[in-house]
Amino acid sequence: MKPTLPDLERLAREAGSILRNSYNKEHTVHYKGVIDPVTEADHASEAFLIGEIQSHFPGSHILAEESGRIEGENDGLWYIDPLDGTVNFAHNIPIFCVSIGYSINGAISLAAVYDPMRDEMFAAEHGKGAFLNGKQIRVSGTTELGRSLLVTGFPYDTWNTELDNFKYFERLGKMTQGVRRLGSAALDACYVGAGRLDGFWEFKLKPWDVAAGGLIAREAGATVTAIDGREDFLSPPMSILATTPGIYEAVKEQLK
Secondary structure (H helix, E strand, C coil): CCCCHHHHHHHHHHHHHHHHHHCCCCCCEEEEECCEEEEHHHHHHHHHHHHHHHHHCCCCEEEECCCEEECCCCCEEEEEEEEECHHHHHCCCCCCEEEEEEEECCEEEEEEEEECCCCEEEEEECCCCEEECCEECCCCCCCCHHHCEEEECCCCCCCCCCCCHHHHHHHHHCCCCEEECCCCHHHHHHHHHCCCCCEEEEECCCHHHHHHHHHHHHHCCCEEECCCCCCCCCCCCCEEEEECHHHHHHHHHHCC
């Protein structure tokens, strides 16, 4: 049995309620890396999602942030980020979400990204557009880099990586209206789709970070590729560039 978009929306909303009910409370925080925390809410949200998927859609492959890859038997693959924005969540900053993507034979076909603090459900189905709370969204019409507002993020090895995104942050910050760092890759991509931001780039991601957000941005009219221009932004080495079409080439040129 294959899921529908309402199935993904239901799962994201119910997992989001777990996060919302745990927000602004004392958390049990462990660290997978120096600046890579995980909380009890990450685990609770992921356990719920995996349990629901295995119960209602048996045989699916699942790729989840905390559990890794769970092998299945059919052609479906779920990409699950149970709490995208854990650092924000752990510090009681209300910018985080649940991100769920679903692919068939390697192609992302369904996506739902739910922000429980704003009750915003971003959703998309391949070839059918992108929506925010049921209303269709479109990217901005910005065509000038100097009038654009961008967003990026930094990898968990940002202290010692040779691929220093801070130099690109500085470069593009001086060429645009500004560069934001919100702390949730999934929401960054969705905000491009909704026209709130004009472009998003990030290096060293994992597939669950942007599988859903990438489809939502693309269905909203964004040009979405890896930073080197590859169409498949989920293949290693992973990166993403998602912008309104009018500034794609200009941003890509600065990220060389």
